Amino acid sequence: MEVTTKSMPYDAWKDNEYIEKLVKELQDNGTNVIVGSLDKLINWGRSNSLWPLTFATSCCGIEFVSLGAARFDMARFGWEVARSSPRQADFMMVAGTIVNRMVPVFRRLYDQLAEPKYVIACGSCAISGGPFLKSYHVAKGIADIVPVDVYLPGCPPRPEAMIYAIMQLSRKIKVERFFGGVNRQEKQQEFLREHPVAGVND
Amino acid sequence: MATIQDKIAALCPEAQFEQADVLQVTVPEAKWHDLAVALRHDADLAFDYLITIVGMDWQESMGCIYYMMSTSRGNETLAVKVIAAGTRKSPYLPSVFDVWAVATLYEREVYDFFGIIFVNNPDMRRLFLSIDWVGYPLRKDYDTDPKLNPISTESERQSDFTDTWTLEKGKLVKNEVRVFQPEDFVVNIGPQHPSTHGVLRFRTCIDGETIKKIDVYMGYIHRGIEKLMEGLTYPQCLPFLDRMDYFSAQNYHSGMCRLVERAAGIKISRRAEVIRVMMDELSRIASHCLFMGTFCMDLGATSMLFYTLRVREQILDIMEKTCGARMTFNYPCIGGVMQDLHPDFQKDVKALLEIIPANIKEYQKLFTGNVIAKERMVGVGLLSKEDAISYGVTGPSGRASGWSCDLRKIRPYSIYPELDFEEVLATEGDSMARFNVRLHEIEQSAKILEQLVDNIPEGEYCVKVPKVIKLPAGHWFEMTEGCRGVLGIYLESDGGTTPYRVKLAPPCLPLAGVVDHITEGMKIADLITIGGSLDYIIPDMDR
Numbered sequence: 001m002e003v004t005t006k007s008m009p010y011d012a013w014k015d016n017e018y019i020e021k022l023v024k025e026l027q028d029n030g031t032n033v034i035v036g037s038l039d040k041l042i043n044w045g046r047s048n049s050l051w052p053l054t055f056a057t058s059c060c061g062i063e064f065v066s067l068g069a070a071r072f073d074m075a076r077f078g079w080e081v082a083r084s085s086p087r088q089a090d091f092m093m094v095a096g097t098i099v100n101r102m103v104p105v106f107r108r109l110y111d112q113l114a115e116p117k118y119v120i121a122c123g124s125c126a127i128s129g130g131p132f133l134k135s136y137h138v139a140k141g142i143a144d145i146v147p148v149d150v151y152l153p154g155c156p157p158r159p160e161a162m163i164y165a166i167m168q169l170s171r172k173i174k175v176e177r178f179f180g181g182v183n184r185q186e187k188q189q190e191f192l193r194e195h196p197v198a199g200v201n202d
Numbered sequence: 203m204a205t206i207q208d209k210i211a212a213l214c215p216e217a218q219f220e221q222a223d224v225l226q227v228t229v230p231e232a233k234w235h236d237l238a239v240a241l242r243h244d245a246d247l248a249f250d251y252l253i254t255i256v257g258m259d260w261q262e263s264m265g266c267i268y269y270m271m272s273t274s275r276g277n278e279t280l281a282v283k284v285i286a287a288g289t290r291k292s293p294y295l296p297s298v299f300d301v302w303a304v305a306t307l308y309e310r311e312v313y314d315f316f317g318i319i320f321v322n323n324p325d326m327r328r329l330f331l332s333i334d335w336v337g338y339p340l341r342k343d344y345d346t347d348p349k350l351n352p353i354s355t356e357s358e359r360q361s362d363f364t365d366t367w368t369l370e371k372g373k374l375v376k377n378e379v380r381v382f383q384p385e386d387f388v389v390n391i392g393p394q395h396p397s398t399h400g401v402l403r404f405r406t407c408i409d410g411e412t413i414k415k416i417d418v419y420m421g422y423i424h425r426g427i428e429k430l431m432e433g434l435t436y437p438q439c440l441p442f443l444d445r446m447d448y449f450s451a452q453n454y455h456s457g458m459c460r461l462v463e464r465a466a467g468i469k470i471s472r473r474a475e476v477i478r479v480m481m482d483e484l485s486r487i488a489s490h491c492l493f494m495g496t497f498c499m500d501l502g503a504t505s506m507l508f509y510t511l512r513v514r515e516q517i518l519d520i521m522e523k524t525c526g527a528r529m530t531f532n533y534p535c536i537g538g539v540m541q542d543l544h545p546d547f548q549k550d551v552k553a554l555l556e557i558i559p560a561n562i563k564e565y566q567k568l569f570t571g572n573v574i575a576k577e578r579m580v581g582v583g584l585l586s587k588e589d590a591i592s593y594g595v596t597g598p599s600g601r602a603s604g605w606s607c608d609l610r611k612i613r614p615y616s617i618y619p620e621l622d623f624e625e626v627l628a629t630e631g632d633s634m635a636r637f638n639v640r641l642h643e644i645e646q647s648a649k650i651l652e653q654l655v656d657n658i659p660e661g662e663y664c665v666k667v668p669k670v671i672k673l674p675a676g677h678w679f680e681m682t683e684g685c686r687g688v689l690g691i692y693l694e695s696d697g698g699t700t701p702y703r704v705k706l707a708p709p710c711l712p713l714a715g716v717v718d719h720i721t722e723g724m725k726i727a728d729l730i731t732i733g734g735s736l737d738y739i740i741p742d743m744d745r
Contacts, residue, residue, distance in 0.1 A: 002454060052381075054396050056739070057400060057401050057422070057738075057740075057741070058423055058445065058448070058739070059445060059529055059530060060450040061400070062448060062449075062529060063528070063529065064493070065492075065495075065496070065507075065511075066511065066514075066515070066528075069507060069508055069511040069512075069515075070508045070511065070566065071511070071512075076705060084395070084396045086394075097425055097741075098742075099421075099422065099423055099424055099425060099436065100332070100351065100353050100354075100689055101330075101331070101332060101358060101421045101422050101424065102393070102401060102422045102423065102459070103353050103354065103355055104354065104355050104356060104357045104358060105393055105401075105422065107355040108357075109394055130572040131441060131442065131445065132425045132426070132427075132430065135329065135425050135426040135427075135428060135429070136339050136344075136346055136348075136351070136426050136429060137339075137424050137425060137426045138329075138425055138426070139353050139681050142266070143213050144353075146357060148309060155530060156529055156530065186459065
């Protein structure tokens with residue numbers, strides 16, 4: 001099964017290996033025809049109307065603004081409905097550095113996103129701390145704080161790269177199993193178990 | 203200069219003078235407050251603008267260097283060095299919050315980084331770091347062990363109290379004061395809010411719809427750039443300048459380069475100077491375009507963003523061809539610029555200059571003349587000239603209050619003295635004036651570009667500089683006109699390849715500091731207009 005989008009041929013994607021692994025997992029597990037079709041329908045809907053959360057801490061956020069404007073026009077893909085409230089958004093583009101003081105706020109925003117929710121680590125700061133790696137007040141990547149779906153390198157990444165990253169995310173959603181399979185909620189529970197927080201009962 | 207020196211010597215006989223790039227006076231801590239009052243109010247001195255307070259840790263002692271400027275007397279600058287009294291555990295200095303309004307904020311910053319207590323400052327809290335932070339990061343003996351200050355997803359401890367310190371019989375006494383009264387109704391705006399332009403937080407005390415007081419809470423993007431720079435060589439320091447105010451990336455970057463070049467005695471070619479100035483002005487247009495877009499979006503006119511970003515994208519294309527990046531260009535370097543101009547540069551700039559007048563007309567038609575826009579902006583957020591100076595509000599926001607603070611005019615650097623352009627000034631001091639000043643600055647920047655585009659001299663774009671740049675021991679201070687105001691850079695070298703101390707005094711910190719003052723008594727909806735019109739960039743103020 002080739003997972004792709006209408007606008008891009010399968011071979012044009014740079015990293016199909018990961019998606020193929022997901023597809024294989026999906027096929028190996030096997031599913032009932034009706035449930036499988038329902039999954040497809042749900043995934044079709046979800047992957048084509050991803051709503052981002054308006055969230056930016058620094059430079060990458062400005063490229064996200066450019067992405068929303070006429071030239072790069074993310075409305076072509078159905079992502080233009082940037083929500084200011086996390087409760088209405090589907091995914092969060094972590095655009096910028098996350099510093100110590102921001103971590104609790106950021107985590108709360110993630111927790112407030114409605115399921116199913118996704119995270120794109122946008123730019124080197126969000127991936128690893130980037131140029132501020134050695135700073136006393138910067139989180140070394142957001143992967144320790146929330147589960148990340150797509151890593152998008154760049155300082156800051158170009159809007160085209162952002163389009164690619166969100167398209168990757170939508171491909172990932174296309175091979176998700178909503179019924180029976182590994183659900184996002186379970187994935188989050190797993191993540192919370194692996195990252196215990198003192199004093200908080202997950 | 204002699205008269206100032208005599209005058210200060212008469213006021214404070216113990217003062218020692220040192221002529222660096224700025225006249226520096228060293229005064230004892232006990233005399234500092236009285237001297238500050240005299241410096242501010244004496245008609246022959248009248249140093250009314252406090253540029254920055256540089257906290258210093260010289261290891262054997264700690265202290266501050268106050269950089270100030272006299273706006274009424276030809277924009278003369280003066281530096282005052284004061285060594286803190288007390289032990290290293292609790293050093294203290296008298297506060298000058300009653301002399302310059304912006305000092306309240308600057309002193310909090312110094313306290314946060316160095317632990318120097320300012321006696322009598324009404325608000326002696328940490329500014330960027332949490333209340334439970336262990337240590338003072340910019341001290342030389344700061345323990346960087348992450349275990350001391352772990353990253354936690356637990357909400358930060360908050361306090362409704364602030365500290366003030368008084369000196370009683372030579373002993374420091376700490377008093378707790380409430381930030382808000384128990385009966386106050388406080389609404390939290392930010393840090394995740396689309397209209398705060400990033401992650402800034404306002405604790406807003408309101409009475410009905412009227413704002414009584416705002417406590418600006420920053421540090422949500424404090425990345426510790428100043429400390430990072432202390433461990434890096436001079437060329438390695440430069441990329442951080444791009445990531446502060448990412449709209450003024452070119453301006454900040456060339457400012458820092460100019461400082462290092464001056465300190466190292468490097469003379470750059472005229473071609474490099476012209477390229478830098480052209481890039482600065484292109485940045486200014488792009489920055490003001492984005493300001494208009496986001497500001498109008500805050501007010502509800504989303505379509506304006508698409509109009510202004512059109513011009514911005516065109517400028518980014520020009521820059522991308524030459525610099526290879528759309529943002530964070532890292533283009534100027536010590537000795538000139540990184541690479542030569544792209545062959546299309548002149549053609550592209552001319553194409554840009556052609557469309558700008560028509561675009562400005564369009565913005566005027568779409569927005570400035572709009573009755574709703576007028577209702578929301580005229581008379582909202584008044585800032586008088588005196589307050590602008592006292593609060594250190596520079597850049598277009600300061601000029602909208604009638605303060606002639608454009609460094610390109612008042613303390614010209616690079617090739618600006620040869621250029622024909624006007625400083626845009628307004629007298630109203632409201633949000634509309636701040637908007638208009640920026641709109642007209644686009645015209646002036648275009649005028650500068652017009653003069654230069656056909657006159658880019660031939661020559662090398664980067665002179666030969668030593669591979670390892672070492673600066674002699676000493677200290678330098680440089681000011682640059684960014685897109686949002688004056689960036690002051692203080693650099694101290696101990697003779698090595700890395701700076702001993704770099705202090706970046708960003709224009710956006712005072713811009714955030716003045717919010718409380720100008721929103722008082724306004725409606726809460728006006729907070730968005732005022733914040734938008736001041737146009738602060740959060741990573742710039744937090745660094």
